[in-house]
Amino acid sequence: MFALLKPDVFWLIVANLLLGLITLSCFAFLAVSVIKDLRLRSRQKREVARIPEDHLSGLKDLGITILSEGQEIDEMEHQM
Numbered sequence: 001m002f003a004l005l006k007p008d009v010f011w012l013i014v015a016n017l018l019l020g021l022i023t024l025s026c027f028a029f030l031a032v033s034v035i036k037d038l039r040l041r042s043r044q045k046r047e048v049a050r051i052p053e054d055h056l057s058g059l060k061d062l063g064i065t066i067l068s069e070g071q072e073i074d075e076m077e078h079q080m
Contacts, residue, residue, distance in 0.1 A: 004010055 004013070
């Protein structure tokens with residue numbers, strides 16, 4: 001009890017308490033960030049799971065398609 005009345009010890013305890021609070025707030029921020037990231041990942045997995053697998057089965061090897069067969073739009077309008 002009498003050690004707290006000494007200025008050197010008092011400021012050491014105050015500094016340690018402040019550093020402890022800063023450390024706890026950093027851990028809390030980290031925990032909240034990890035929880036948000038895990039929720040976002042699980043939400044994305046649920047959204048992907050809603051799309052039926054047979055709907056996407058033919059699109060895996062499709063590649064890039066061009067409806068105009070590489071012709072410019074002006075040329076296509078003249079052909080019609």
